[in-house]
Amino acid sequence: MKGMSISTMPDPDRAQDSFPVQATHPAPSRWQLFGYCVARVIWRFLGIALIVLLAVSLATIVIWIGLVLTNISLLLLRKYAAVERRISGRILGTDIPDPHSARRKRGLAGLGERLTDPATWREMIWLLEVTTVGLALNLAAFFGYIVLPVGYWISPLLLRMDAAINRTLLEPKEAELRERISTLEGSRARSVDHSAAELRRIERDLHDGAQARLVAAGMDIGLAESLLDADPAKARELMAQARGTTRDALADLRSLVRGIHPPVLADRGLLGGIESLAIASPVSVSLDGALPGRPPAPVEAAFYFGIAEAMTNATKHSGAQTISIWLEHSDGVLHVQVVDDGVGGAVVAPGGGLAGIASRLEAFDGTLAVVSPHGGPTVVTMAARCELTPAEGVAR
């Protein structure tokens, strides 16, 4: 691509550059505003239905059906607010960021998290506002449009006012931002610690392994050289020994590299990596799911090692007969689940393999959860937000 043409194609190299910049949109035309207004009158009546649903759910939360209902209605509320956030953003010509904290568990497991998230409670209060004051503003704007001359001037104003109220109520509060910063600081510290520890381990492995072996091989070769005339038989023996030692050094390097970034993962991506793990696994492994592209290399590696760790635990400790791996990328989040039919009882022990994976994933706002009741099954779930880049060589 030459010249100054502006491409609308997502450019993977550029995507990161533009990320921290807050996106702005052109102000909507009067017709668009009118469209928003009409759609929203209907949309806000749906909001009233949502209030009823929420009230019923929260009232019945003591019985199990209430838990399920609450979970569903909170998810609906979140989606509902997300739509409003987007439309209000369009009207104001800017993006309204999502205040929800990034920790996210799926299903009922995430209910407690959702209920304690202050953003959820603010959305509930906002819902009361939006179905009363907000609805009134919208209706006023709508009738304004019908009485054309008034609507031409007044209605856009009313809509902007409504959008501004939405923004105030829906955007992240300072406390939330502060909490988010401290979460990030914690996870950054942990990932720096983790990589420093990794580097130390690599240095030690090189020093005690390949490096030491090459020194030994060099000594053997030197000795052989000096014995070449005096004792050719001994020299030959030493040369053979040196060759064996270089082979061991290479084997050391190979296993070291596998621990850093396995070549098959670099070559074939996550699916190829899983396939390769499956071939080497003593228990039968099934894989379900597809990846239309490749996650960024560090995310890919974190998932790969997470899956490898879960599979190793299943094989070594749980006596599992089968392992099923399920994988999905939806709404910008990569989810992977490793399920085994072993005896269960697995925990994320501090300093253990899974804890290491959890802190690796944390660096990308990712999560790792283990559900493993005694008697099994064990379910290891990993999730992280990531963009996929379409890559050749993945689809075969």
Next chain:
Amino acid sequence: MVLAEDLALLRDGMIRLLDAHHIEVVAAVDNGPSLVREAVQHRPDLAIVDVRLPPSFTDEGIRAALEARQQLPDLPVLVLSQYVEQLYARELLAQGTGGVGYLLKDRVSDIAGFVDTVRRVAAGGTAMDPEVIATLLSRQGSRSPIAALTPRETEVLSLMAEGRSNAAIAAAMFVTEKAVGKHTNSIFGKLGLQQSDDDNRRVLAVLAFLESAPH
């Protein structure tokens, strides 16, 4: 033969080594697409390919080897790599025909053994690196016909996968060639491989070995 290796140091070393054993290198290239081109042009007795090659520096060599074999189905290919991956071994053997080798690069330092392997693969044999076999044997799964083999038969099968003849297997296991023949027939029987060309059955047996892993 033709050779594809992108590191000049190793390429020159390999040419010297093969030259010393009267194996002529008609073309030495440093990337995958050139290998396919040269192979089609020279129709060599063997192509030796490094796995990691430009332009992609991933599994280019595997893809070039498979591509070359698609165009010249009888072309024997010996793939060398710093790592062995069961996945790639399976892909190389998937066509079910012989003339395929897959070795760790360090095996080259055993000159006599390496030259022997080169000649064997060029003659249509199969040679899988012992490490490929070792990983497969380390699984204690019981979900494939392989599990039905006796320890002795498994040993024969892994030596077979390395590309050894019955005579060589007999020597390695300190038994008679006749005993090895009995073992191989039993292996073919258990894996459900019908009477056919013995060489081809050997490849299929090794493939069954690799296929015993799930897809």
